[in-house]
Amino acid sequence: MSKPTPLSGFPEWLPQQRLIEQEILGRVRRTFELYGFAPLETRAVEPLDQLLRKGETSKEVYVLRRLQADENDTSDAALGLHFDLTVPFARFVLENAGKLQFPFRRYQIQKVWRGERPQEGRYREFYQADIDIVDRDTLPAHYEAEIPLVIGDALSGLPIPRVTVQVNNRKVLEGFYRGLGIDSTEDVLRQVDKLDKIGPAKVVELLKNQGLSEAQATQVLKLAEIKAADSSFADQVKQLGVSDPLLDEGLEELVRVVDTAVAEKPGLIVADLRIARGLDYYTGTVYETLLEGYERFGSISSGGRYDNLATAGKDVFPGVGISIGVTRLLAILFGRDALTASRSVPTCVLVAVNSEEERPRSVAAAAALRRNGIPTEVAPSAAKFGKQIRYAERRGIPYVWFPGESGSVKDIRSGEQVDADAATWAPPQEDLRPIVSGTA
């Protein structure tokens, strides 16, 4: 059999990378729980009509089909892999509304699938770490201010470059456009979103091609260029002289989000009135998160408020949430060797073997160490000690244990060796587990 080749868009990490990924996922999870989000996992598939109902246009959904499915068997025909965690969550809320307490806050860390053309930082299978808060009938606006704080906490605790959460509000954009007499909001947003890439002149041109007047296009551009780290953006908007109730409502909400962030975590947030992205179910605040130095890879964490995602008859569950694109984050940092683990295995101690006859003594020492929670493995063979030490060195294992009448343990980084008892010895806390650190 010839050597297998990778599958485009389905990244697989090496153990040392997976070690880092697990460490990151663990820290993110603990931060989510620190804020009281409850754990949840939903199935990988959803009925296709559910998936297509909101948001996703289509072709990007992977459909599930049995290999031997009968032509007439339609039982699985309408299932697709979820492309995010918000849509499945909305479904879950509706399904279990009677068993949940509202407001309901949950986190969900799972893989999602999208049938897109892969490139660096965009994959067909990737992890999302998602938090959402939903309430019944109405959702207080303060939750929209809380979300970025959680993300800021989760990400700033990691050994990664600084992040900035960019916020905007759909109501500001829609209200402003409406005040200008524009009704093709979606199309306008799409062009405005290209501002960074193609520049203001071309955006205006594209807008005019869409039927906007010179004046309208100019105003749209002026709004998009507003950006501020505090609530001063609101005055700048008002100076443009457009008035609309929805615009005012949006501004008020956005000011609140920004003010909260400025008070709690200065420097985390910036109001940027050009950002409009996210799936089309967003109705209020929207978030995007950029990694300093890696802006060209786009957002590593996005989300927003949605009022109509979870609705069934009279029941309405408005929500707000955000997702961290863990795989994207890791891939772009791995790509530049910006994340490293102090070792490639969990092992803290390698117990040397004097001779195969004496292996039981090594096995016993290892067992004693493990009883104290120290990850330990026994050397693969009774090779020369130099080779056994090298086995540890190659993997970054910090300690080698030499069993004997009185055991001794060597820190192979310093070369220091001391007599020790396997039943009581313990490494410094920081050596117990691999340490993940940033090098950027």
Next chain:
RNA sequence: GUGGUCGUAGCUCAGCUGGUAGAGCACCGGGUUGUGGUCCCGGGGGUCGCGGGUUCAAGUCCCGUCGAUCACCCCA
């Protein structure tokens, strides 16, 4: 899904206008008859992504395909 660029040992790459594969690092062994990381000596490893075509002859040209990457689309 559309279009462009790229694809030689584990890694970084060399290989002129086609003539039957090389370096550095890494790895393995020995010097060092049981405590590594230096140094010296030696060694293994590539169907040149894969498949087909042109040619006496292809890593080198052509087509396809897979993979990586970029742009569009869209988005974590």
